[in-house]
Amino acid sequence: MLLSTLLRFVLLLAIASSIVAQKKILIKSKKVRKLYGTGDWVPHFGYIPSHAASQHSHRRRQKNTILNVNVETDNFQExxxxxxRILIKDKLFCSGLVxxxxxxxxxxxxxxxxxxTDVVVKLSDGSLHKVANRTDTQDFTMSKTADMLTLLSLQDALGAQFVREPPICTNPVPLSEKVEQWNWDKNLVSPKKILASLIPSDRCKEIINDPNGxxxxxxxxxxxxxxxxxxxxxxxxxxxVSRGSFCGMNLLGHNCPNASSADVYVNLLKKNIYIGATLSKVLETNLEDNVF
Known part of the structure; x- marks a missing residue:
């Protein structure tokens, strides 16, 4: 009986010691984590030899996978x-495309x-550029929505990197295709993106309560x-963005004026190229019908 009690006491003492040791390690690890910051903080104590978290094989595989996806699938940085960013008195109120x-x-x-003349454009490199005036444009969407877009003319020309026009869609995006929805990061400095689906027009009217279109x-x-x-x-x-081209520009903001499961965009389209390609197809079809 005495032996059994003694063994139980020793076992409980061992368990208690283990718990205390684990708490000490946890406290120490929290201090080290705070010292080194978040993510792959170093070193991992209690291992021989000590090592960084990034040295774990599963971490290396995960990072390599993410890197490969980014390299292969998009031109986000470009x-x-x-x-x-479009500012008034240093405050962001809108965005645009150079x-x-x-x-x-x-x-x-x-x-x-x-x-x-009160507006300033801020580029991705942080440079500021004053606006001289604004004009209407018919070049970047179909005629029915052209009055929803405007061009801001800058007082001074930008660098040579902007001589080439950005890629704009030359065909409407199919509803079945996933697109990249862009937003600003929490500091309103760098753009970020998420994959999202297009919504059919009839369904969108229901969501935003626009029954009459x-x-x-x-x-x-x-x-x-x-x-x-x-x-x-x-x-x-x-x-x-779809397939590396800008295909729409946000019209009503994100969750504005109230939260909604649909965001509304003006379609961006190089209509001259689109119309030209469409007419060519029609003419080719008519020619084939007449010949054959």
């Missing part, structure tokens, strides 16, 4: 150079009740909103 060395495309609603008209695209927020996010003028 496109992000064209995305500009479409030439001296013009920035944005949604006309952003400029309502604003003087062009006053907003959702031909030339308007709707993209699913995967991030419901309590506040309106000023994503006006930010693009969605």
């Amino acid at each position: 496109l992000s150079v064209y995305v500009a 479409v030439s060395s001296q013009t920035v495309l944005t949604v006309k609603m952003c400029m309502h009740d604003k003087l062009a 006053m907003v959702v008209t031909p030339g308007i695209d709707c993209v699913e909103n995967k991030k419901i927020t309590k506040k309106c996010e000023k994503t006006f003028g930010l693009p969605y």
Whole structure:
């Protein structure tokens, strides 16, 4: 009996010692984590030899996988150079796309009740450029939605990197295709993206309560909103991207005025190329019908 009690006491003592030791290790690890920051903090104590978390084989595999996906699938960094922040008194109120060395495309609603000369464009490199005036444009969407876009003319020309126009869609994006929905990071400095689906027009009208199609008209695209927020996010003028080209520009913001599972975009389209290609197909079909 005495022996049994003694063994039980020794066992409990061993368990208690183990718990205390684990707590000490946990406290120590928290201190080390705070010292080295988050992520792959170093070193991992209690191992022989000590090592960094990034040396774990599963971590290496995961990082390599992510890197390969980014390299193979998109030109995000190349496109992000064209995305500009539009400011008044250092405050972001809209975004746009640099479409030439001296013009920035944005949604006309952003400029309502604003003087062009009060506006400053901020590029991805942090440089600031004053706006001289703004003009209407018919070049970047179909005629029915052209009045929703405007061009901001800059006082001074930008560098040679903007001589080439950014890639704009030359065909409507199929509903079956996933697109990249762009937004700003939490600091409103760098663009970020998420994959999302296009929403059929009839379904979008239901979601945003537009039964008569006053907003959702031909030339308007709707993209699913995967991030419901309590506040309106000023994503006006930010693009969605398909196959490496800008294909839409945000018209109504993100969750504005109220949270919704659909974001509304003006379709971006190089209509001259699109119309030319469409006419060529029609003419070719008619020619084949007449010949054969």
